[in-house]
Structure formats: structure tokens, C-alpha cells
Amino acid sequence: MNAVSFGPFAFDAERFAAIAGMVVFLAAASVLAHRVDDRLGRWSSWTAVVGLAAARIGHVLQHAGSFASEPWRVLAVWQGGFSWSGGAAGVAVILVLLFLRSRKLGAWAAASVVAGVVATAATLALTYSSARLPPPTCAFRMLDGAETTVGGNGRPTVLNLWATWCPPCRRELPMMAELAARTADVDFVFANQGEQTATVADYLRSENLDLPLAVLDPQLLLSSHYSAVGLPATLFLAADGTLAGSHLGEISREVLAEKIDELKFQQGISR
Structure with a gap:
């Protein structure tokens, strides 16, 4: 998947590219x-x-209806959700204001902005892969003991890699389960990584979570197959099971909905 890790730190490719561009700027x-x-x-x-504030505000305005019911989530920036166009607009306004005060300073400031943009683009080009990774060929056991495969069943699939010890996983699971229950044309698979049946079943029972398809992956085969460098990781699989997109780290309702819409658009499914 498109992610970068440094020791205990892991970043989604787009987020890492944005950080690199900011540092260079x-x-x-x-x-x-x-x-x-x-x-x-x-x-x-x-x-x-x-720039950061404008990028966040742009994202919130694009999904105003979703944020209206939970306005506190406007501050939940750790879930992701930034608008590239919003950030660019914010930087452009500040740059123009400086240019109006001093053309010389404006020109030098523009040079630093260009350096940041080039660094962002170069980092993204180096870390982002468009390879259509095929689905795993092995079967995985479900909580009831039956076995199932992941992806390649003729329908788009959202595959979430999670664990009970992972705080971001626990925060996003209820939202993802809710969205899965009302998304009829996309399958959701929740693959627990590295834990035993009793641990997973007890956790879901204690949290009153009803996952549509929970599978067990005690040997971390899916994390290895998709090169997931951390948890949670959400993979978006096309109808033939090939990897169409990914998101590393906690995902917000809005970003998840956007990714699902993109996946459905690629498959020619009407919204």
C-alpha cells in the first residue's frame, strides 16, 4: 500500500508528501x-x-452536512481530511498580500512556495504506487469457524485491517460498521490482525459491535500481502480484487465516503 514508515512512525503517502513539502517550504x-x-x-x-487552516476549512465545507451532526469533529484533524485546493487558496491569498506590500519579497516568497510544491510532488511520485496488486489467494477463517476469501467476488470491497489493542482502530470501527450496514453495493471485510478468536469475539461482544464480515488473520498474512506498515489500514479493492486505493491510519466518515464513491465510480456503479 502507499505508505512510508520510519521506525515506529508510519504515514500515508499523501500525508507524508504534504509534510515533506511543508518542511522544505x-x-x-x-x-x-x-x-x-x-x-x-x-x-x-x-x-x-x-494554509493548514484553509485546507481543513475547505474539507469541512465540502462535507458540511456530515459535520453538522457532529461539529466537534471539525477539530479531529488526526482522522485526516484536508482539501488540497483549500490549502492552495489560503497560501495564494497570503502570497498575494505580501506581493502587494513588496514585489521583491513576494518574488522570494513565491520561490519558497515553489520549492515546497516541487518537494511535495517529488515525494508523492517516489512513495505512491499505482500497481494493481491482486487479492490474496488463501482463505481466512471467520468467527463462526467457516472460511472465506477476501476480494475478487465481483463486487468492490472495503478491507479494514485492525486489532483490539489499537486505539485508532477502536475509534473508527463503530463508524465503519454503521456505514457498512447502509452501503448495499460495496462489501466490507474487517480482518483482525494477529489475535485469537476469543479475544476478538469478546471485544466485539463487549462493545456491542456487529461487523458484517469479520475474519481472523493471526499470522498477519494480509498486512504482509498489502505491505501495511501500521494499523488501522483500510484497503479499497476493485470488483476483480485488485487494489484500487488505500488509507493508513484512522479514517474519518467523510474520507471513507469519498474513497467509496471513487471506488464505485471506477467500477461504473451509480451513487
Whole structure:
């Protein structure tokens, strides 16, 4: 899957590319602040804050109806959910304001922005893979003892890799179970990683969670097959079982819905 890990830290490819671009932008602005004008240092800090805020606000506005019922989730930035276009608009406004004050400073500031954009694009190109990985060929045991395969059944599939010891997994499971119950044309598979039947069954019972298809993967075969470097990991499989997309880390309701819509669009399924 499209992810990067450094020791205990793991990042989704898009998130890692955005972080890399931000670091390069701030570093370039810092160098220019020392060599050209120290005001570029303060400007870059404000630009980073405004860009992130605008990216989040843009995402929230795109999904205003979903956030209206749970407004506190506007602050749940750890779930992801940022608009590239919103962030770009925020940075552009700050850049234009600086350019109106000083064309010279505006030109140098634009150079630091370009450096950040190039770094983002280069990092994404290096870490993102469009390879259509086929589904695993082995069968997995369900909680009732029966066996099933994952993907390749002629319907798009959302495959969630999770564990009971994983706090982000526990936070997102109820939302994912709810969305699975009302999504008729996409299958959901919840594959527990590394734990035994009793542990999984006891947890689901204690949390009153009804997962449509819970399978056991005590040997972490799915994590290995998809190169998942952390949990939770959500994989989006096309109707033929090939990997069409992925998301590493806790996923929000809005991002999950977006990914499902993209998956259905690729398969020619009407929304």
C-alpha cells in the first residue's frame, strides 16, 4: 500500500508528501530570511498556519452536512481530511498580500512556495504506487469457524485491517460498521490482525459491535500481502480484487465516503 514508515512512525503517502513539502517550504523560507529579509521567516510561519487552516476549512465545507451532526469533529484533524485546493487558496491569498506590500519579497516568497510544491510532488511520485496488486489467494477463517476469501467476488470491497489493542482502530470501527450496514453495493471485510478468536469475539461482544464480515488473520498474512506498515489500514479493492486505493491510519466518515464513491465510480456503479 502507499505508505512510508520510519521506525515506529508510519504515514500515508499523501500525508507524508504534504509534510515533506511543508518542511522544505519552511526550510527554504528560513534560508531566505537570513540572506534576504528576516520578514520572510515570520511570513512563512503564518503561511503554514493559514494554509493548514484553509485546507481543513475547505474539507469541512465540502462535507458540511456530515459535520453538522457532529461539529466537534471539525477539530479531529488526526482522522485526516484536508482539501488540497483549500490549502492552495489560503497560501495564494497570503502570497498575494505580501506581493502587494513588496514585489521583491513576494518574488522570494513565491520561490519558497515553489520549492515546497516541487518537494511535495517529488515525494508523492517516489512513495505512491499505482500497481494493481491482486487479492490474496488463501482463505481466512471467520468467527463462526467457516472460511472465506477476501476480494475478487465481483463486487468492490472495503478491507479494514485492525486489532483490539489499537486505539485508532477502536475509534473508527463503530463508524465503519454503521456505514457498512447502509452501503448495499460495496462489501466490507474487517480482518483482525494477529489475535485469537476469543479475544476478538469478546471485544466485539463487549462493545456491542456487529461487523458484517469479520475474519481472523493471526499470522498477519494480509498486512504482509498489502505491505501495511501500521494499523488501522483500510484497503479499497476493485470488483476483480485488485487494489484500487488505500488509507493508513484512522479514517474519518467523510474520507471513507469519498474513497467509496471513487471506488464505485471506477467500477461504473451509480451513487
